[in-house]
Amino acid sequence: MRVNKKLILVIVTMLWMLVMIAQRNVYSLSPRSDLNAFQVPWWDYLKLHGFHGILTINHDINGNYGPIWYFIIVIFCKLGIYSTFSVVWCIKMLAAGFTILTAWAVAKIVQVSVGRQVWNDVLAYTLVLFSPVVFGDILKTNLPDSSYFFFCALAILMVLKKQHWLSWIFVGVAIAFKAMGMYVTPFLAFLYLRDFKQMNWLNRIGPGFMLVGMALASLPAMVLGEKPWLAIFGNIAARSGGVIKRDYGIWKLINGGPWVWFPNLTRVQKEQLYLYGIAMVMLLFLAIYLLIYIIPQRSRSVQNQALLYMLVVAPLIFWLFLPAQHETYFNVAGIFVIILVSIQPRLKHWLLLTVIDFLVWSGYHGLDQLFHQVGCTYLLIGVTIYLIYEIVRLSNVQQYLSDDDFTLGGI
DSSP states (O other): OOOOHHHHHHHHHHHHHHHHTTTOOOOOOOOSSSSIIIIIHHHHHHHHGGHHHHHHHHSSOOOOSSSHHHHHHOOOOOTTTTSOOOOOHHHHHHHHHHHHHHHHHHHHHHHHHSSSSSSSSHHHHHHHTTTTTHHHHHTTSSOTHHHHHHHHHHHHHHTTOOHHHHHHHHHHHHHHHHHGGGGGGHHHHHHHHHGGGGOOOOTGGGGGHHHHHHHHHHHOOOHOOHHHHHHHHHHHHHHHHHHHTTTOHHHHOOOOTTTSSSOOHHHHHHHHHHHHHHHHHHHHHHHHHHHHHHHGGGGHHHHHHHHHHHHHHHHHHHHHSSSSOOTTTTTHHHHHHHHHHHSOOOHHHHHHHHHHHHHHHHHTTTTOOSOOHHHHHHHHHHHHHHEEEEEEEEHHHTHHHHHHHOOTTTT
């Protein structure tokens, strides 16, 4: 008997909907949670002030998101959705909608990569819907990260279809939703540089369309009179500066804390050290780019496999070395690793998926499950080293480095 793929997709979707119904009233009751401290006041403010509130919310009640989010909230209010349902349910509706779109986009990526005849796309669709990364994102009941997951996935899909200019627009929209949308750019940039000579003029100016995407997502504020640069970049700058005091990634390991023989980093010292973090990010991606580039062009499939490893490792590198990180800002790696597993469902990739899911899930609990924050950071560094090792293993770096007999300066 032949199994109908579409029927299985329908069944998987219905089972996922049962999960959504089951968690509809599961949320944090703490008055310090993002839901109670931020979301409820924001939704009430925008319900009262309407579209004009998009301009004033950041000043009046310390809003700190971009215009596209406020626009969506106002639409929910104008349509009466917020009046009919609670803030909790409205946020979960948003999260569920972006989750199903992300699952579809990831399935299409896999379908483009391995074909329609096999069931890898069904695997990808199912893994996204039931991923701990996505489920935790819904349970925390905040403006969902699945928003930028979706546009990152769309960006990857478009670049695989050789629509580089459209891919960069989607990157811009992803960044407008959440700045972590930038974590997909190393993957897109390598393909842009590799295929530049074969591109038409529109794709060659593709990276410039990232600003177009950010501007499109900021139109609600600009139409109401906000200065373009403030509408596009104001929120990102404000949020980046507001969490400098946080210690995540490499900064947690550098900070000596109470140990008097090592620096107990002050705010000023952290700001100065961020130049070190940026330099490390650039150095690591330069090394990864070179390693992938020297893979012979005739081995395009090997190069593409290395690119998938880079796709997964990129959010981890950014989280380790960039400033203004939170506990789960690397969580898009949990979506990228699903792409890797679905295209190449090998045991080592399943194990990698499990470890990254654990780290993200632990992040939803303050990096304090099983391991404490420092332990989780070292585990994440271990995953990063493993992924870079896989890229090194696939490269032809041995042709450029000698390990034969040698002399010490002619001695």
